[in-house]
Amino acid sequence: MSYRRNPSVGVFHYLTKQLLFLILVAFLLFLCSQDLGWTMAWLYLSSLVCIMLANVLAMNRSLLTERAHLQEGTKRWDVFLSSFVAIIGPCLVLLTAALDHRDHWEKAVPNVMSGIFLLVFLLASLFATWAMHTNQFFSATVRIQTDRGQKVVDRGPYALIRHPGYLGGIIGILATALALQSFFALLPASLVAIGYVVRTALEDRVLRSELAGYQQYAERVKYRLVLFVW
Numbered sequence: 001m002s003y004r005r006n007p008s009v010g011v012f013h014y015l016t017k018q019l020l021f022l023i024l025v026a027f028l029l030f031l032c033s034q035d036l037g038w039t040m041a042w043l044y045l046s047s048l049v050c051i052m053l054a055n056v057l058a059m060n061r062s063l064l065t066e067r068a069h070l071q072e073g074t075k076r077w078d079v080f081l082s083s084f085v086a087i088i089g090p091c092l093v094l095l096t097a098a099l100d101h102r103d104h105w106e107k108a109v110p111n112v113m114s115g116i117f118l119l120v121f122l123l124a125s126l127f128a129t130w131a132m133h134t135n136q137f138f139s140a141t142v143r144i145q146t147d148r149g150q151k152v153v154d155r156g157p158y159a160l161i162r163h164p165g166y167l168g169g170i171i172g173i174l175a176t177a178l179a180l181q182s183f184f185a186l187l188p189a190s191l192v193a194i195g196y197v198v199r200t201a202l203e204d205r206v207l208r209s210e211l212a213g214y215q216q217y218a219e220r221v222k223y224r225l226v227l228f229v230w
Helices: 007-033 039-058 061-066 076-103 111-134 164-179 186-210 214-220
Strands: none
Touching: 007 039, 007 061, 007 076, 039 111, 039 164, 076 164, 076 186, 111 164, 164 186, 186 214
16 A cells, blocks of 8 residues: 555554564663663663654654655665664664663662663653654655655754754663663764764755755754754
């Protein structure tokens, strides 16, 4: 059945994918750590549920449908890169944190510090949610959405930096490692952060060359990710 003809199918597919990802997160955290009593893992999982619900409420049905599956026109280089920053990399972070918790590779991040970084994770994720709500062309992959009439969005967080969703993702994944009390998990988290930076540079290049009005927007909003830096 076509997603375009029946958007409800796309919405159902999107929600199913989110549920499966939550199950995968729970599997990695609790089965790999062998500790169902891991408090910070439960708090992280609960926070993730809240963020997913916020994202669903922030997006309209057309965007939920857009994000339900791989769309035509997706840049080839982004097929792997988007999967890495959204699924593969975060799973490596969770797996590393769980094994660290089980085997005690290093002294755990103190509870207070872990709680602070859980809050940072929530705030960074909500910042990305704000970007999703503001930009109804917030696709899961890099492509020019001519079928949806894509245009430049320059309000909300996009008035400050050009890729606020990616900034939220970078801060969120780094905070995840420490929220789950693992310094070792910062290693795969850093790889995910690098993946976001690479994706930002490549996507920005595509938008400059292929999306009408983006070059002028880039001249007004000068920074891609970090104010006064880049």
